[in-house]
Amino acid sequence: METRLDVLEWLNGQLRFGIKPGLKRIEWMLNALQIKELPSIHVAGTNGKGSTVAFLRAMAMKQGLNVGTFISPYIIQFEERIMLNGEPIREEDLVQIANRVRDCASSSPETLTEFELLTVMAWLYFHEQQPDLVIWEVGLGGRLDSTNVLQKPLATIVTSIGHDHQGILGDTLEEIALEKFGIMKSGVPMFHSLTEKRLIELLEQQGETMDAPIHDVTPLVSSIEDGADTVVTYDGMPPVTLGLTGHHQAYNGACAVAVARHLGWRTEAIQAGLESAQHPGRYELISRQPRIVLDGAHNAEGVSALVEQLKLERDVTVLAAILADKDREAMVASLQTVADVYETTFDFPRTRTKDSLIADGARYVDWQDWLAAWFEAPKSETLVVTGSLYFISEVRTYFQSLKKTACEQEEKGV
Numbered sequence: 001m002e003t004r005l006d007v008l009e010w011l012n013g014q015l016r017f018g019i020k021p022g023l024k025r026i027e028w029m030l031n032a033l034q035i036k037e038l039p040s041i042h043v044a045g046t047n048g049k050g051s052t053v054a055f056l057r058a059m060a061m062k063q064g065l066n067v068g069t070f071i072s073p074y075i076i077q078f079e080e081r082i083m084l085n086g087e088p089i090r091e092e093d094l095v096q097i098a099n100r101v102r103d104c105a106s107s108s109p110e111t112l113t114e115f116e117l118l119t120v121m122a123w124l125y126f127h128e129q130q131p132d133l134v135i136w137e138v139g140l141g142g143r144l145d146s147t148n149v150l151q152k153p154l155a156t157i158v159t160s161i162g163h164d165h166q167g168i169l170g171d172t173l174e175e176i177a178l179e180k181f182g183i184m185k186s187g188v189p190m191f192h193s194l195t196e197k198r199l200i201e202l203l204e205q206q207g208e209t210m211d212a213p214i215h216d217v218t219p220l221v222s223s224i225e226d227g228a229d230t231v232v233t234y235d236g237m238p239p240v241t242l243g244l245t246g247h248h249q250a251y252n253g254a255c256a257v258a259v260a261r262h263l264g265w266r267t268e269a270i271q272a273g274l275e276s277a278q279h280p281g282r283y284e285l286i287s288r289q290p291r292i293v294l295d296g297a298h299n300a301e302g303v304s305a306l307v308e309q310l311k312l313e314r315d316v317t318v319l320a321a322i323l324a325d326k327d328r329e330a331m332v333a334s335l336q337t338v339a340d341v342y343e344t345t346f347d348f349p350r351t352r353t354k355d356s357l358i359a360d361g362a363r364y365v366d367w368q369d370w371l372a373a374w375f376e377a378p379k380s381e382t383l384v385v386t387g388s389l390y391f392i393s394e395v396r397t398y399f400q401s402l403k404k405t406a407c408e409q410e411e412k413g414v
Contacts, residue, residue, distance in 0.1 A: 004091045007098040008078060014114040021144035025110050029120045030149060032104050035127045038068075041259060042150055044138040044180040045159030047302045048193070048252040051244050051279050052159050053135050055256035058243065059273030061085055063265045066131040070122040070147065072115070072139050075280035075296075075393050082122045084129055097121045097128075115139050119146040143182020155259045156183050156190045156212075159252060161199050162301030174202060181206045189213040191258045193251040215262075217254040224250045226312055232274075237267065243277035248305040253277075281392050283309055286399060290378040294396060296389040298323065303331045306386060310338040317380040318342065319367060319395075320387035323350045328360070331387070340380065342370065348390050368398060375402050 001007050041056060043049050053069055060067040066085060074080040079088030089097075101120050105112050112120070119139075126134050133154075136147045142158075161177045177199050184190050190212055194200050200216070207214035224247055225231040225239075232250040233239045234257050242249050253274050260270045281296040283306070297306040310316050316339035322328045335341045344367035345351050357364050374383060385395045 001095055001099055001102070004078070004094055007094055010098065010102060011114050011117060014112070014117060019115070019140065020113050021141075023144065023146070023149050025108060025112050026116050026119060026146050026149050028108055028110075029101070029104060029112065029116075030123055032107070033100070033120070033124060033127075035123050037151055038126055038130070038134050039132065040134045040136055040150055040153040041155050041157065042136050042138070042147065042153045042183050043157045043159070043255075044142040044145075044183050045157070046162035046176070046180075046299065047297075047305065048159030048248065048255075049137045050296075051249055051252040051277075051282050052157060052255045053137050054244065054277045054279035054282075055253050055273060056135050056259065057086060057273075058277040059256060059260045059265060059270050060133055060135075062269035062272040062276070063260075064269075065133050066129075068122075068126045068129065068131040068134040069137070070119070070134070071137045072118075073389050073393075075389065076396065081118060082125055084125075084131060089125060093125060094121075097125050100124060116146045138180070138183065141176075141179040141182070143179045145183075148183055150183075150185070152185060153188055155262055156185065156188055157255050157259060158183075158190065158192045158194065158203070159255055160301065161194060161196070162299060173199060177202055178206070184210050184212045186211045189215055189262060191215045191217050191255055191262075193217050193255050215258060217258040218251060220254045220257055221250050226309075228312070237271060240271055240274045243275055244279055245283045246305060246309045248308070249282075280396075281389055286396065287403075290375065291382045292399070293382065293384045294392040295384060295386045296392055297331075297386045298326060298388050300327050300330045300334070303334050303386070306384070307334050307338050310335075310384065313338075313382045313384075315381040316340070317374075317383050319344060319365070319371065319383065319385045321346050321351065321367070321391040322387040323348070324352045324356075325350055328352070332362070335386075339384065343387075344370070346388075346391050346394055348388070351388075367395070371395070371398065372402060375399075375406075 043052050057067050057069050069083045082089040138145045138147050158180050204214050220235045222233040222235055226247050230242045230245050231239050281294050284294045286292050295306050297303045318335050318339040318341045321344050342365045343357050343362040344365055345354055385392055
């Protein structure tokens with residue numbers, strides 16, 4: 001492999017092997033490559049993982065640390081999945097790492113999945129770069145996720161528990177919770193922002209069984225001022241305007257604050273990190289005129305948080321592309337309480353078809369033509385694009401091309 005496209009083609013070729021939960025394959029690879037564990041933080045949860053990672057990364061950098069992050073999915077470019085100090089892995093490093101991992105994988109007793117190979121690539125990259133800290137975001141669940149080969153992280157986090165990936169993680173919230181609690185390690189503190197009593201009790205039981213201290217971060221939040229900005233007062237700190245907007249971000253921030261304090265980071269670094277954190281696709285304003293927001297809400301709980309923020313907007317239109325394995329009916333019904341909702345589909349393996357959407361009574365539009373028309377003549381004060389992180393990634397790219405065309409026409413006086 002010589003280019004990033006070669007690497008992407010190789011990884012995409014592994015998608016046919018699907019999802020194979022378990023840690024033996026990745027443990028074999030790390031042992032074969034002689035990779036040692038670095039100081040790490042491990043983050044699980046149905047929603048809020050990526051935002052919590054973003055807060056932690058910003059705080060760590062303000063603390064003066066070199067910090068690696070492993071996240072999924074990406075929003076702008078594939079290389080965001082493996083980053084050092086907020087910068088995506090460079091093409092030459094990506095290619096070099098991928099070749100080494102591919103060569104090693106060819107000797108593996110079992111074929112690795114795309115996500116397993118990507119996880120090993122991250123381990124190898126961080127092994128070579130030796131950052132002070134690595135923050136790992138769980139891909140799916142926790143207990144059997146590829147990232148759970150960590151033996152002794154500095155801290156673990158569970159941000160939230162909701163209905164997602166039931167076919168793999170279980171049908172009930174308790175079953176899903178136990179999978180996510182599976183990143184717990186003996187003697188390692190676990191921080192959480194859960195609110196359901198039964199799930200907190202389950203977590204505390206697991207903590208006793210595993211001899212892991214459990215810390216509820218929600219009492220850290222003294223007050224939240226919602227609006228165009230989200231201003232939060234955390235215990236022992238002056239009010240801070242979060243870099244990420246939304247009521248729920250106060251609690252993702254609280255997870256990061258609690259872990260940062262546990263690690264002894266300076267209050268100034270914590271506050272500066274809360275203010276400067278950026279995470280594409282989380283209530284992200286990509287245009288002020290017309291007002292367009294991208295939000296990666298992709299399940300019922302994520303949409304519920306989005307709806308709370310949309311109550312603070314005026315005259316909202318939503319364009320949503322909801323994948324086939326999500327509860328579309330509940331998500332759309334929730335969005336319709338605050339917005340005019342249109343639905344669409346896009347080129348992705350798990351997406352719904354145009355015919356199925358129309359059959360289910362959706363207000364279907366072909367999103368590219370519709371978005372171009374909306375950009376020329378907005379039908380409302382605010383447009384929110386949501387339903388899937390993969391979809392908003394495509395919309396971002398398309399919107400940039402629309403803006404470029406508009407600028408070129410303006411320069412020509414068209």
